Amino acid sequence: MSGLVVDPDRCVGAGHCARLMPQVFDQEPETGVVVWLGGQVSGASDDVVREVVALCPSGALRRPPAS
Template sequence: MKVTVEEDRCCGAGSCVLVAPEVFDQREDDGIVLVLDERPPAERHRAVREAVAVCPTSTISVAEVAR
């Protein structure tokens, strides 16, 4: 899995951070999403997919990639 975000679409809601704090964080100055781990391990994939689902602006996307 590879995680990408479109920072210009992020509204700073923080839903992703609540669901997957090991993978996402927010910039202090404006709350925009930061990806901490763009290739998270398999045990975090479920949480990342949930973060994608709850993102109010569809900022986060994932692509399945071979390891």
């Protein structure tokens, strides 16, 4: 897995990313908007990354386009 694209402007604060990958994501306390903690997505299993992307209701998390 090559990584994720994170777009906080699209985030609606559902929190699935922070729940499934707390080593990589958190949420702003007041707004619930996704916060990238600087962790490495590449160390996560492909299944977990796919689940995080699929559960994001706003599309704030997505896989980068293939090169």
